Amino acid sequence: MGGISEACLSKLRSIFGDRVITDEEILKQYEEDQSYIKGKPSLAVIPETSEEVEKLVEVAKEFRIPLIPRGGGTSLSGGSVPIFGGIIVDFKRMNRILNFDLDNLQVLVEPGIIYENLNAFLSKYNLFLPPNPATGDQCTIGGMLAENAAGPRSYKYGSIRNWVLGLEVITSSVGKVWIGSRTKKWVSAYNLVSLIVGSEGTLGIITKALLRVAPKPQYRIGISISNNNLEKACEIIVALTKLSIDISAIELMDDITIAAINKAYNAGFPESDAVILLEVEAFSSNDMDNKLEVLSSYLKNLGISDENVHVYYNADEMWSKRKLAGESLEKVYGGRLDEDIIVPVSFLPETIKEIKSLGSKFNVNIAVFGHVGDGHLHPSILVPKEKSLTPEIEKIKENIFKIAVKNNGALSGEHGIGITKKQYLSLEIDANTLKLLSLIKQTLDPYNIMNPGKKI
Numbered sequence: 001m002g003g004i005s006e007a008c009l010s011k012l013r014s015i016f017g018d019r020v021i022t023d024e025e026i027l028k029q030y031e032e033d034q035s036y037i038k039g040k041p042s043l044a045v046i047p048e049t050s051e052e053v054e055k056l057v058e059v060a061k062e063f064r065i066p067l068i069p070r071g072g073g074t075s076l077s078g079g080s081v082p083i084f085g086g087i088i089v090d091f092k093r094m095n096r097i098l099n100f101d102l103d104n105l106q107v108l109v110e111p112g113i114i115y116e117n118l119n120a121f122l123s124k125y126n127l128f129l130p131p132n133p134a135t136g137d138q139c140t141i142g143g144m145l146a147e148n149a150a151g152p153r154s155y156k157y158g159s160i161r162n163w164v165l166g167l168e169v170i171t172s173s174v175g176k177v178w179i180g181s182r183t184k185k186w187v188s189a190y191n192l193v194s195l196i197v198g199s200e201g202t203l204g205i206i207t208k209a210l211l212r213v214a215p216k217p218q219y220r221i222g223i224s225i226s227n228n229n230l231e232k233a234c235e236i237i238v239a240l241t242k243l244s245i246d247i248s249a250i251e252l253m254d255d256i257t258i259a260a261i262n263k264a265y266n267a268g269f270p271e272s273d274a275v276i277l278l279e280v281e282a283f284s285s286n287d288m289d290n291k292l293e294v295l296s297s298y299l300k301n302l303g304i305s306d307e308n309v310h311v312y313y314n315a316d317e318m319w320s321k322r323k324l325a326g327e328s329l330e331k332v333y334g335g336r337l338d339e340d341i342i343v344p345v346s347f348l349p350e351t352i353k354e355i356k357s358l359g360s361k362f363n364v365n366i367a368v369f370g371h372v373g374d375g376h377l378h379p380s381i382l383v384p385k386e387k388s389l390t391p392e393i394e395k396i397k398e399n400i401f402k403i404a405v406k407n408n409g410a411l412s413g414e415h416g417i418g419i420t421k422k423q424y425l426s427l428e429i430d431a432n433t434l435k436l437l438s439l440i441k442q443t444l445d446p447y448n449i450m451n452p453g454k455k456i
């Protein structure tokens with residue numbers, strides 16, 4: 001139990017009883033997330049209430065011990081890895097729905113609830129929480145809030161930040177705070193909700209979240225469009241963003257990704273240089289037919305004929321195949337390092353071209369897929385896990401980030417900075433702004449116990 005004194009342990013036991021985990025074998029599950037980074041926790045606790053978390057923060061302050069909140073452990077940036085040891089705060093038992101307000105379309109939840117479990121509850125009322133990360137069956141609302149998670153549907157509905165009304169947060173500066181409001185509009189205070197969302201557990205621990213939810217669309221269909229020119233596909237994507245037929249998602253997969261999904265899972269995507277995936281929403285089947293007609297003539301004007309277009313009348317069938325992208329690349333290439341840069345959509349063709357040349361220069365396969373309707377890309381460097389942390393791979397990563405910044409973009413659109421991108425942050429953020437971010441961190445977390453070493 002590196003760094004934890006008997007006095008500290010006894011205080012923790014008085015709060016959590018047998019929910020203090022010190023067994024080395026059990027602690028192994030907390031050593032890594034999905035980022036290939038590793039660290040050994042001193043111990044873990046499993047809170048059941050926000051009052052317990054409040055008491056925990058007081059103990060951590062007294063003994064100056066890092067606290068590392070952990071949801072589903074699916075972070076790709078090392079967010080929940082205990083790089084300096086410390087206490088893992090495992091939210092698996094704080095997974096309740098505390099209040100559901102149907103008339104105001106709001107739900108108050110604890111952070112440990114799994115995204116798809118919340119949606120299963122909401123679907124009984126024909127409602128849903130739209131931002132849909134690919135890991136929705138494992139990731140928690142706390143982790144999604146901390147990373148400002150998004151997904152294919154974020155093209156229409158935005159990231160989870162757009163769906164938060166209020167948060168209960170335990171800080172090391174002033175203890176428990178409630179930020180936000182139950183109202184749809186609100187300007188009484190600084191927008192601390194937006195500050196906490198995406199802060200990766202470095203400013204405080206989220207213990208409750210008040211979320212907006214939306215009525216489910218009546219009809220959703222999936223459409224795949226294949227094209228034998230990746231650059232041309234990007235131009236089509238830019239053109240599609242100007243089409244007003246209620247498109248809720250625009251995705252792209254390159255030839256490497258398509259071939260990998262087809263090989264690993266026999267997904268049946270047309271083997272081509274690029275496949276664009278769309279989701280269109282409608283309120284009736286007539287409305288959908290009209291939209292498809294508009295789309296078909298729009299695509300013809302862009303040089304795409306009907307034989308390159310496939311309609312999935314069950315959109316989920318298409319998405320279940322798309323979800324296999326990362327996994328398939330790992331299977332076929334023995335591992336991958338997944339980045340998540342974002343650029344304004346009009347810069348996609350240039351960005352993808354430069355990333356592909358980078359692959360040729362370093363003689364390594366880089367697959368490209370992602371939520372391109374938002375300008376979001378997942379360049380995946382295809383190397384086995386054991387070769388992923390070499391200086392050469394770091395160089396490729398650095399170059400990918402430089403390409404993103406040069407094209408007016410950012411290092412991360414949804415996976416966060418964590419530990420894996422921290423050293424590159426100054427490529428994007430200027431020195432004065434970094435200083436301001438540090439001052440905010442010091443104000444909210446003067447003891448530097450909230451997930452230290454991550455993000456800034």
Ligand SMILES: Cc1cc2nc3c(=O)[nH]c(=O)nc-3n(C[C@H](O)[C@H](O)[C@H](O)COP(=O)(O)OP(=O)(O)OC[C@H]3O[C@@H](n4cnc5c(N)ncnc54)[C@H](O)[C@@H]3O)c2cc1C
Pocket residue numbers: 033034068069070071072073074075076078079080091111132133134135138139140141142143144145146147148149150151152200201202204205206207326327414415451
């Ligand atoms: C195959 C794959 C596909 C993915 N696809 C997507 C995608 O489509 N969209 C997307 O956005 N992300 C995606 N991700 C990344 C990841 O799933 C998301 O970031 C997810 O929201 C993390 O949630 P989690 O519960 O697993 O959090 P964890 O990994 O446990 O933690 C993530 C961060 O949140 C912090 N945290 C957790 N709980 C709290 C809390 N209560 N208070 C404060 N901080 C907290 C942790 O300390 C850590 O910094 C993908 C990951 C993988 C492996």
